[in-house]
Amino acid sequence: MRSLSIFSKKSTTVQTPTALAPMQDVTGLPFMKIIALRGPPDLFFTEFFRVHANSRLDDAILRSITENPSDKPVFAQMIGEDLDDLIRTAKDLQRYPIAGVDLNLGCPAPRVYRKNVGGGLLRVPAKVDEILKVLRENVACPLSVKMRFGFEDDRHFENLLEILANHNVDLVSIHARTVLGGYRSSPDYKYVKQATLYLGCPVLLNGDVQTYGDASSLMDWSEASGVMIGRAAIRNPWIFRQIRENSENREVFIPKLTDVFVYATELFEALSIPNSDDRKTVGRMKKFLNFVGLSVDPEGSFLYAMRRTRTTKEMFEVLERFLLDNRRQDFALKPYFGLTARPSCEV
Numbered sequence: 001m002r003s004l005s006i007f008s009k010k011s012t013t014v015q016t017p018t019a020l021a022p023m024q025d026v027t028g029l030p031f032m033k034i035i036a037l038r039g040p041p042d043l044f045f046t047e048f049f050r051v052h053a054n055s056r057l058d059d060a061i062l063r064s065i066t067e068n069p070s071d072k073p074v075f076a077q078m079i080g081e082d083l084d085d086l087i088r089t090a091k092d093l094q095r096y097p098i099a100g101v102d103l104n105l106g107c108p109a110p111r112v113y114r115k116n117v118g119g120g121l122l123r124v125p126a127k128v129d130e131i132l133k134v135l136r137e138n139v140a141c142p143l144s145v146k147m148r149f150g151f152e153d154d155r156h157f158e159n160l161l162e163i164l165a166n167h168n169v170d171l172v173s174i175h176a177r178t179v180l181g182g183y184r185s186s187p188d189y190k191y192v193k194q195a196t197l198y199l200g201c202p203v204l205l206n207g208d209v210q211t212y213g214d215a216s217s218l219m220d221w222s223e224a225s226g227v228m229i230g231r232a233a234i235r236n237p238w239i240f241r242q243i244r245e246n247s248e249n250r251e252v253f254i255p256k257l258t259d260v261f262v263y264a265t266e267l268f269e270a271l272s273i274p275n276s277d278d279r280k281t282v283g284r285m286k287k288f289l290n291f292v293g294l295s296v297d298p299e300g301s302f303l304y305a306m307r308r309t310r311t312t313k314e315m316f317e318v319l320e321r322f323l324l325d326n327r328r329q330d331f332a333l334k335p336y337f338g339l340t341a342r343p344s345c346e347v
């Protein structure tokens with residue numbers, strides 16, 4: 001049960017193993033379905049299950065496990081710090097068809113890390129040690145950790161690697177930033193390389209992988225076992241297919257703007273809740289289109305117009321104008337220089 005062959009250090013079956021990064025309010029079942037249609041990653045992670053004294057498994061997140069639209073494995077992510085609550089939740093999760101249990105050691109939201117959960121735990125290696133000890137004892141399937149390389153700097157990184165190794169963690173995903181680096185600092189992939197060389201288990205490189213070319217060069221450089229991709233998969237849901245085609249020396253599919261229109265329409269159908277306020281649907285769509293817009297036009301005119309829409313009618317007028325009037329134009333592989341999806345987070 002504990003083997004994780006697809007991400008073994010030297011996988012012979014998959015050239016560049018990929019994972020969709022867990023993203024709260026994004027990587028639920030609707031988005032998994034949309035990604036699966038365009039070429040799924042080799043591994044999915046759920047959004048985090050909150051773990052505290054009164055927590056119970058969130059039904060909506062559970063559906064991304066029980067109704068997984070692909071044959072690809074799903075790791076269930078937990079965020080919390082209380083040992084008994086984590087054990088209870090890990091046991092509950094193991095009643096479902098999960099590939100493994102993942103512990104969040106990276107969430108940078110101050111309201112989270114101030115409670116010493118998520119990224120806050122990286123300040124207290126002794127607590128990480130206690131948590132992984134009890135999880136290892138109570139998790140029969142693969143146990144994985146998703147972490148940043150430190151809280152404010154790398155002072156505990158080597159100690160944390162030792163702890164991961166001592167508890168025979170089966171998979172480690174490293175977002176190559178500190179917690180205080182948020183989504184702004186430049187990723188430093190040397191920590192991924194250090195973890196790959198030190199740990200006996202597979203390591204996934206995470207942070208700012210924008211294209212299939214980035215995936216290939218960063219994997220070569222870091223010797224990581226695979227790549228985990230978050231925001232670039234919202235922008236370009238074909239990225240896992242492109243990575244696979246590139247690593248198999250096949251022609252890489254380059255979507256046109258008309259393909260992006262179909263993607264936006266599927267998002268709209270997936271995110272609309274019957275009888276709900278139109279403005280809420282528009283708000284949910286904007287979360288995704290803020291990333292998509294980075295590759296539509298170099299001036300950011302699509303982003304500008306899309307952000308000003310208030311109704312789905314206005315939003316579709318903008319989508320049609322930018323995506324269908326230029327339908328044969330390539331969707332840019334990378335974000336255009338100078339555009340930002342979330343100015344309050346990424347600048």
Ligand SMILES: Cc1cc2nc3c(=O)[nH]c(=O)nc-3n(C[C@H](O)[C@H](O)[C@H](O)COP(=O)(O)O)c2cc1C
Pocket residue numbers: 021022023024025026046047048077104106107146175206207208209228229230231232
């Ligand atoms: C909207 C959003 C929600 C996120 N939610 C989670 C989460 O629930 N659990 C987690 O471990 N990381 C979460 N992350 C972090 C991502 O998994 C990933 O580590 C980060 O975005 C860096 O990868 P990227 O540059 O490929 O996006 C989230 C990131 C974003 C942008």
